[in-house]
Amino acid sequence: xxxxxxxxxxxxxxxxxxxxxxxxxxxxxxxxxxxxxxxxxxxxxxxxxxxxxxxxxxxxxxxxxxxxxxxxxxxxxxxxxxxxxxxxxxxxxxxxxxxxxxxxxxxxxxxxxxxxxxxxxxxxxxxxxxxxxxxxxxxxxxxxxxxxxxxxxxxxxxxxxxxxxxxxxxxxxxxxxxxxxxxxxxxxxxxxxxxxxxxxxxxxxxxx
Numbered sequence: 370x371x372x373x374x375x376x377x378x379x380x381x382x383x384x385x386x387x388x389x390x391x392x393x394x395x396x397x398x399x400x401x402x403x404x405x406x407x408x409x410x411x412x413x414x415x416x417x418x419x420x421x422x423x424x425x426x427x428x429x430x431x432x433x434x435x436x437x438x439x440x441x442x443x444x445x446x447x448x449x450x451x452x453x454x455x456x457x458x459x460x461x462x463x464x465x466x467x468x469x470x471x472x473x474x475x476x477x478x479x480x481x482x483x484x485x486x487x488x489x490x491x492x493x494x495x496x497x498x499x500x501x502x503x504x505x506x507x508x509x510x511x512x513x514x515x516x517x518x519x520x521x522x523x524x525x526x527x528x529x530x531x532x533x534x535x536x537x538x539x540x541x542x543x544x545x546x547x548x549x550x551x552x553x554x555x556x557x558x559x560x561x562x563x564x565x566x567x568x569x570x571x572x573x574x575x576x577x
Contacts, residue, residue, distance in 0.1 A: 371419075371431075371457075371472055372516070374465035377523050385519075386470030389447070393473070396447045404445065407571065411438045412449035416456060419476075420463065432549065433512065436505035436557040439480030440487035441564075441571055446480035447473070475515040479508030487561075487572070498558060505557025506550045513546035 400408065418432040439446045451473050457463040464472045486504045491497040517540065564571055 371454075371464035372468045372475075372519065374467055377468060377471060377519070381519060381523055382467055382471060385468075385472075385474050389451070389470040389473040389477070392444075392477075393447045393451050396444045400445060400448060408442060408445050408449045409452075411441055411446075412452045414438065415450055416453040419453070420457060420461060432556075433476060433509055433553065434505075434556070435476060435480040435508040435512065436483040436553060437560050439483030439508060440504055440557075440561060442480070443484045444481065446484065447477045450477040450480065471519060475512055475519065478515065479511040482511055483508045501558045501561050502554040504554075504561065506554035509546055509550040509553050513543045513550070517543040 415434060415438055418434045421431055435446070435450070438449055442449055451469075454464060454469055454472055454476070458465050458469060483504050486500060486507060489500060491500050561572065
């Protein structure tokens with residue numbers, strides 16, 4: 370889901386940078402010292418999971434695990450994902466510095482949706498399983514929609530292009546993430562079950 374350098378128009382880059390900066394600064398101001406290690410751990414998890422990717426036009430397909438990050442961190446998902454994206458841009462050349470704000474918005478906003486979903490309470494075990502599948506599935510779907518929307522709003526690839534190029538890329542990016550949605554839903558379900566069993570305070574401290 371990383372958008373590469375040199376793809377987006379300046380107005381989209383600026384808008385993404387401003388929105389992401391506001392939310393990230395808010396998250397950092399509310400970051401407690403005792404939570405730094407947890408944020409660091411989930412930032413590393415995101416870094417590793419999203420570093421193995423398949424290029425696809427102006428973007429890429431890869432695991433995200435924003436559902437797990439959002440369930441565990443809430444608003445601090447912005448902090449964790451910001452650090453991971455910054456390091457990926459500096460060390461690995463994924464995404465880039467000019468697209469950092471847009472990529473952060475596309476990847477961290479769905480983590481907040483995951484946090485809200487995780488905060489819902491299911492009465493029965495099978496309902497809980499479906500809900501936690503959604504915690505993994507829905508953020509990837511939301512991120513794919515945001516990514517596709519950014520590419521579609523960006524318009525034409527070149528002055529001679531009618532605009533169809535980016536709309537095709539946007540549609541391709543959306544459908545390419547369908548298998549990722551399913552895989553992340555299953556991974557998230559089992560991961561949350563495991564964390565709940567061995568160290569539930571990681572999850573429920575944030576959502577109490």
